[in-house]
Amino acid sequence: MTRQxxxxxxxxxxxxxxxxxxxxxNKQRGLIAIALLFAFxxxxxxxxxxFARAFQEGLGIYWANIIHPETLHAIGLTVLTALIxxxxxxxxxxxAAWAITRYTFPGRRALITIIxxxxxxxxxxxxxxxxxxxxxxxxxxxxxxxxxIQLMFNLIGIILVSLFVTCPFVxxxxxxxxxxxxxxxxxxxxxxxxxxxxxxxxxxxPNIKWALLYGTILANARVMGEFGAxxxxxxNIRGETMTLPLQVQLLYDDYNATGAFAAATVLTLxxxxxxxxxxxxxxxxxxxx
Amino acid sequence: xxxxxxxxSKSYSNNPVLDQVQLTIExxxxxxxxxxxxxxxxxxxxxxxxxxxxxxxSLWFDQIDxxxxxxxxxxxxxxxxxxxxxxxxxxxxxxxxGLKMRSGKTRPSKKExxxxxxxxxxxxxxxxxxxxxxxxxxxxxxxxVALTRALAIEPRLLLxxxxxxxxxxxxxxGLRKSLRxxxxxxxxxxxxxxxxxxxxLEMADRIAVMNDGRIEQFDTATNLLRNPATPFVxxxxxxxxxxxxxxxxx
Amino acid sequence: MKKAxxxxxxxxxxxxxxxxxxxxxxxxxPLSGLFWQMGQLGLSDYWRILSSERTLAAFHITLSAAxxxxxxxxxxxxxxxxxxxxYNFRGKRILDALIDLPFALPTAVAxxxxxxxxxxxxxxxxxxxxxxxxxxxxxxxxxLAMTFTSVPFGVRTVQPVMESLDLDAxxxxxxxxxxxxxxxxxIVFPQLWPSFITGASLAFARSLGEFGAxxxxxxNMPFKTxxxxxxxxxxxxxxxxxxxxxxxxxxxxxxxxxxxxANFAQMRASRHLKKGA
Numbered sequence: 001m002t003r004q005x006x007x008x009x010x011x012x013x014x015x016x017x018x019x020x021x022x023x024x025x026n027k028q029r030g031l032i033a034i035a036l037l038f039a040f041x042x043x044x045x046x047x048x049x050x051f052a053r054a055f056q057e058g059l060g061i062y063w064a065n066i067i068h069p070e071t072l073h074a075i076g077l078t079v080l081t082a083l084i085x086x087x088x089x090x091x092x093x094x095x096a097a098w099a100i101t102r103y104t105f106p107g108r109r110a111l112i113t114i115i116x117x118x119x120x121x122x123x124x125x126x127x128x129x130x131x132x133x134x135x136x137x138x139x140x141x142x143x144x145x146x147x148x149i150q151l152m153f154n155l156i157g158i159i160l161v162s163l164f165v166t167c168p169f170v171x172x173x174x175x176x177x178x179x180x181x182x183x184x185x186x187x188x189x190x191x192x193x194x195x196x197x198x199x200x201x202x203x204x205x206p207n208i209k210w211a212l213l214y215g216t217i218l219a220n221a222r223v224m225g226e227f228g229a230x231x232x233x234x235x236n237i238r239g240e241t242m243t244l245p246l247q248v249q250l251l252y253d254d255y256n257a258t259g260a261f262a263a264a265t266v267l268t269l270x271x272x273x274x275x276x277x278x279x280x281x282x283x284x285x286x287x288x289x
Numbered sequence: 290x291x292x293x294x295x296x297x298s299k300s301y302s303n304n305p306v307l308d309q310v311q312l313t314i315e316x317x318x319x320x321x322x323x324x325x326x327x328x329x330x331x332x333x334x335x336x337x338x339x340x341x342x343x344x345x346x347s348l349w350f351d352q353i354d355x356x357x358x359x360x361x362x363x364x365x366x367x368x369x370x371x372x373x374x375x376x377x378x379x380x381x382x383x384x385x386x387g388l389k390m391r392s393g394k395t396r397p398s399k400k401e402x403x404x405x406x407x408x409x410x411x412x413x414x415x416x417x418x419x420x421x422x423x424x425x426x427x428x429x430x431x432x433x434v435a436l437t438r439a440l441a442i443e444p445r446l447l448l449x450x451x452x453x454x455x456x457x458x459x460x461x462x463g464l465r466k467s468l469r470x471x472x473x474x475x476x477x478x479x480x481x482x483x484x485x486x487x488x489x490l491e492m493a494d495r496i497a498v499m500n501d502g503r504i505e506q507f508d509t510a511t512n513l514l515r516n517p518a519t520p521f522v523x524x525x526x527x528x529x530x531x532x533x534x535x536x537x538x539x
Numbered sequence: 540m541k542k543a544x545x546x547x548x549x550x551x552x553x554x555x556x557x558x559x560x561x562x563x564x565x566x567x568x569p570l571s572g573l574f575w576q577m578g579q580l581g582l583s584d585y586w587r588i589l590s591s592e593r594t595l596a597a598f599h600i601t602l603s604a605a606x607x608x609x610x611x612x613x614x615x616x617x618x619x620x621x622x623x624x625x626y627n628f629r630g631k632r633i634l635d636a637l638i639d640l641p642f643a644l645p646t647a648v649a650x651x652x653x654x655x656x657x658x659x660x661x662x663x664x665x666x667x668x669x670x671x672x673x674x675x676x677x678x679x680x681x682x683l684a685m686t687f688t689s690v691p692f693g694v695r696t697v698q699p700v701m702e703s704l705d706l707d708a709x710x711x712x713x714x715x716x717x718x719x720x721x722x723x724x725x726i727v728f729p730q731l732w733p734s735f736i737t738g739a740s741l742a743f744a745r746s747l748g749e750f751g752a753x754x755x756x757x758x759n760m761p762f763k764t765x766x767x768x769x770x771x772x773x774x775x776x777x778x779x780x781x782x783x784x785x786x787x788x789x790x791x792x793x794x795x796x797x798x799x800x801a802n803f804a805q806m807r808a809s810r811h812l813k814k815g816a
Contacts, residue, residue: 016357017342028626035622036634038615042687043640046652049662053655092561095554102548105555114562117570120741120794122748123646124768125573125787128775132784133572140568163565186548196549218642225645227751228768232775245647245751252651252755261655264648271643278643279636340710360713367714373707377729386725387715442715 050268054261065262070239074247075266081155081243082223085162089219090212093170098204100171101178102186112175116168126164127232130157153235158243161229166219173215174208181207210285214278221274225267290316290351292337292446292478297346299332306332308502309346314446314478319469321481321489324499325525331450333499334482338448339363350445361390366439367448371455372431374423380434381406381419387442405441413437413471428456429464436468440475447472447479453488465492486529490514498522573791576784588785593761594770598789601767604678605746608685613739616693617731623694624701641690646751653684653756676758681766684752689742696738697731704730733809740801744794 055062065071096115100108118126134151135141141151151157185207189199227245234241242250244267251260294312298305306329314320322330335341337348339360347356355363375383388402397405410416415433423431432452439447452468453461469492472479483489489496490510497507498521506518514530517523580588588594623635641649656663657675667674674680704727712722728735750768758764767790774783 013345014343014347014356020342020357020359031618032622032626032628035619036630038619039634039637042690043637045656045662046649046687047640047644049655050648050652092557096558096561098550099554099558103551103555105551111558111562114566117566120744120798121570122750122768122787122790122794124750124771125748125791126569128771128783128787129569129573131775132576132780133569137780139572139575160565164569167561167565183548190547190549199548200550221643225643225648227645227647232772245645248645248647248651249755257651257655260651264651267645267648271640271645271648274643275636275639278639279632283632338714340713360710361716361718363714364716365714367711369707369711371705371707373705373711375708375712375726386712386717390712390715390717390721390725392718438711438715448714 047268047272050261050264053257054265057258061258062262062265065259066266068259070242071244071247071251071259071263073239074242074244074263077155077158077242078224078244081158081162082220084159085166085223086216086220088163089166089170090216092167093174093215094212096171097174097178097208098200100175102183115171118164118166119168123165123226123228124232127161127229130161130164130229130233134160152233153237154241157233157235158230158241161233162223162226165226165229166222169219169222170212170215173211173218177208177211178204210281214281217274217277217281221271224270290445290478293349294333294337295347295349297333297336297343297348299329299336299341299344306502307336307343310502310504312497312504312507314480317476317478319472319479319481319492319494321483321493321496322499323483323486323489323496323525326484328499329502330482330484330499334448334450334480337446337480338365338367364442364444365446365448366442366444368432368435368439368450368452370451372423372435374431374434374438376423378422379419380415380421380423380426381410383423383434384409384438384441386438409437409441412474413440429460432456432464436471440471444477447475447477449479449481451482451484453483453485461488468492486526490526490529498525500525573784573788576780577788580781580785584781585785588782589789593765594767594786596762597765597767597770597786600678600681600764601747601790604682604685604766605743607682608689608746609739609743611682611686612689612693612742613735614693616690616697616738616742617735619694620698620701624698638694639691641688646688646749647755649687649752650684650755653680653687653752657683657756675756676760676764678764680756680758681753681764684756685746685749688749688752689745692738692742692745694738696734696741700731700734701727733805736801736805736808740797744797747790747794747797 054065096111099105100112131152132138133140134144134157136145136150136152144151151160185203186199189203194202224243225245226243227249230243231246231249234243234246236242236246236250238250244263248260248263248267251257251263292312292314294310294314297307297310299307310329310333312333322333324330332341336343339355339358339362343356347354349355350363375386378386385402385406388397388405391397406419407416410419413433413436415430415437418426418430418434423434426434432455435452449468453464456464465488481489481492493510495507495509496513498505498513500521506513506522508516508518513522514526517526619634619638623631623638644652654675655661657667657680658664659668659675661675664675674683708726709722712726717725748768750766750772753766754769757766757769759769767786771783771787771790774780774786
């Protein structure tokens with residue numbers, strides 16, 4: 001018991017503990033700094049560069065570039081494509097998720113794999129596939145050609161490849177969510193006299209609406225920004241089949257860099273809005289996607 | 290090899306969890322920190338382990354100030370509530386872990402490590418589990434492995450954080466005795482955190498009854514039951530007087 | 540006796556029908572077009588197309604740059620995920636959102652932005668020129684563009700696993716005498732390993748097929764800075780569909796092979812982790 005007196009009962013924090021905590025904090029700060037620097041150099045700088053280049057000749061020139069008829073047409077075409085592709089994808093995504101999570105059937109796993117396939121296929125390869133099957137000399141295209149139906153090098157081609165590259169987005173958000181939720185609530189609704197549509201409308205839909213929105217926002221960013229696949233099948237007809245990303249390339253190759261960057265700011269803004277929407281949905285509804 | 294806990298205080302964002310706690314643990318002694326949840330017993334154990342640090346007060350072991358020493362330097366073996374076994378390692382690798390982590394000269398050779406692991410597994414009577422993975426073990430076996438792993442570093446003190454709470458009642462009773470036997474064989478002091486009065490009374494030489502971040506009374510089971518120092522102690526241990534005769538040490 | 544309906548919830552036929560119709564028309568039929576075209580080719584055709592020096596060079600450049608991008612993203616992905624999961628700091632939400640920028644930003648826009656930064660007049664370009672380094676229109680430019688587009692894979696695959704890690708195991712390792720780096724190497728990383736492989740393989744597959752972000756900064760010199768996707772595009776514009784298909788087919792199979800191998804490695808690595816859960 002004599003030893004206890006040698007140990008001072010201090011009321012102040014031990015100086016060595018303060019040193020230890022400081023060391024840990026410094027290490028944390030170092031790692032955080034590296035992460036922020038990485039994000040700034042790899043992701044932040046390119047975005048800043050786009051705006052800097054778009055505005056470098058002044059606001060007037062920027063505006064003139066935006067309202068140039070070709071660029072406006074490209075914006076219109078891009079929005080039109082999104083307006084057609086997204087609803088189709090939404091319907092497909094819901095149907096696929098419903099079939100996959102509500103029933104068991106042979107080939108269920110295969111169907112999931114096939115839906116995810118477009119994620120691992122190069123956009124150029126995807127575009128090529130479409131040319132080979134739906135092009136004028138392609139298997140299906142040749143037959144359609146006899147009826148004077150052309151699918152490639154026009155809006156239809158752009159829509160088809162856009163459907164291809166975005167088809168996993170909605171389904172992929174819904175499947176895990178609906179899997180977890182299970183089918184109890186829906187079965188309960190049926191026993192209470194609801195029909196299939198009512199069950200979906202009043203039971204399923206409220207549960208999945210945030211995931212639907214989330215998937216649609218991501219799909220929208222991809223539709224509006226798709227470049228490789230669209231450039232293969234669009235035919236690149238000036239003022240006609242140029243979506244906004246293609247227009248960016250056209251302007252850039254025409255040595256109108258300022259025009260290209262002006263057009264690019266529109267796409268960048270859409271991308272930034274997408275990120276903000278994603279962040280908001282994620283923090284407000286963390287379990288719904 | 291005496292542990293002195295001197296006036297340790299700790300609070301989380303102005304909520305005091307430990308309020309000037311004093312405790313002395315003699316060599317070879319088995320003591321229990323007993324109290325309801327939120328009484329600060331786990332925080333105290335973690336501060337002794339070096340996983341957390343006190344706001345004020347000091348910690349002395351074997352006449353050395355350990356207050357600011359990091360957990361990895363203390364050489365205190367700890368058994369966690371859920372055992373915290375390394376799921377991606379076999380039982381043998383779990384037990385060998387502490388020896389493999391040593392640096393430079395203090396690190397035994399591969400052969401030496403293997404030999405020591407074999408001996409430890411034998412002592413704990415789990416040699417047959419050496420090549421299994423934690424996911425293939427029962428609750429009782431997992432506890433055994435966690436204990437053996439903690440003993441492998443030749444600890445100077447054994448810390449046990451609710452080591453029986455993850456087990457069902459049947460298994461518990463038998464394991465209490467074997468844990469106590471093992472501790473006696475190794476001959477090191479041990480601190481057991483528990484909220485189970487029976488467990489504390491049955492296993493510990495001395496019991497520190499904790500409430501609201503303070504130690505209400507620190508004494509043998511018999512004395513606690515016979516002369517409770519505060520109404521809380523009397524209340525907390527009510528109806529357990531049959532342990533008086535059995536007392537510490539099953 | 541009437542058989543009970545197999546499914547209680549209605550809509551099986553309708554939803555599965557729509558799904559299969561869509562999947563056939565949009566995914567399976569076009570893919571079969573590629574395989575049909577490839578089937579038209581004899582082995583000697585493949586050999587001729589794929590063994591041409593230009594094709595070999597394109598594959599060599601694509602694979603090596605993709606490997607570089609993957610290496611970079613896998614290691615930084617680990618660091619970013621760690622910082623996002625373990626620490627709280629101002630600007631964390633912005634960092635978290637910014638990680639997904641490469642998915643949200645059109646590849647063509649990323650491409651011209653990188654050129655604007657790294658060509659000889661760009662902010663980074665002038666800086667690097669002082670050190671006699673050149674990124675734009677070189678192999679490094681290709682690797683840079685691939686790195687940019689695959690950043691999210693490295694982070695987002697590892698992040699959820701890191702969030703679910705049991706902190707007790709790390710504390711146990713501490714009490715057993717392990718230093719911080721030893722804990723990371725022996726406790727944390729082995730548990731992240733399966734997701735790490737998945738992330739790396741996804742980043743690699745994505746980099747192999749990347750087109751939009753790369754072509755602006757690559758310079759596109761045959762034999763030097765021409766990637767496989769661009770070569771497919773060039774063959775297409777020459778209406779040389781067989782050559783385009785042969786290269787595209789190889790690229791596709793390569794990407795699928797990487798993903799399948801990674802899947803096996805991942806299953807192998809997680810066999811003990813899964814049973815434990």
